[in-house]
Amino acid sequence: MLMQLPTFAVVIVYLLAALLPALFLMRYIYRKDKIEKEPKGMLVGLVFLGVAAAVVAIILESLGINILSRFLVEGTPAHTIVMAFLVVAVVEEGAKFVFLLWRTWRDPNFNYRFDGVVYAVFVSLGFAAFENISYVMGYGLGTAVARALLAIPAHMGFAVFMGYFYARAKRCQDDGNVRGKRRNLWAAFFVAVLLHGFYDACALLGTVLSTLLFLAFVIAMYIIVIRLVKKESRNDQPV
DSSP: GGGGGGGHHHHHHHHHHHHHHHHHHHHHHHOOOOOOOOOHHHHHHHHHHHHHHHHHHHHHHHHHHHHHHHTTTTTSHHHHHHHIIIIIIIIHHHHHHHHHHHHHHHHHOBBHHHHHHHHHHHHHHHHHHHHHHHHOOOOOOHHHHHHHHEEEEEEEEHHHHHHHHHHHHHHHTTTTOOHHHHHHHHHHHHHHHHHHHHHHHHHHOOOOHHHHHHHHOOOHHHHHHHHHHHHHHOOOOOO
């Protein structure tokens, strides 16, 4: 029945299927920002910086995979694990982090701890939405359902942890704690990389054990992320 619809309508349906999960999660995080809402123009800009990060990541991941293939045989567990952590996770979280830092670190609106979570999530979901469009257009609506339940919330989860440490780094800077600032900035990046790498490695390996680990990891991360968002929202304070 879907194929009988006009081409334009089909494209709209696919775009909505790709974008709605990210928009829903953006709205969720935005509503949790209780004390002082961030400017909507700034948040839209962060979403588009997430798109820019996705474009940069596509280029760098292609280069990284080509280099990795010279050292490890494609399809082997070693290749899959190294690619997941050192190529995909490092490149994607690194691109998000660079744009996040560039746009928000010196912005006067960055004055509350929960702002770090909001900024990181909007960049990450801009990245995820762009990525999701390519998957849904390429593989169909069935992919949209799976990614709405897994990939999109996972990107938000990585971003919540990134934003958690990012905000603490900002607080450390304002307190003159240079070591604390540096430590938390590195934590913002590396924790996101470790979570992302583990997620991708388990998903890509395809063994019974990796699948069980993947399911357990996803459930645990979602529970922790929801609790962390509620806690940070409830206990928000100036940086």
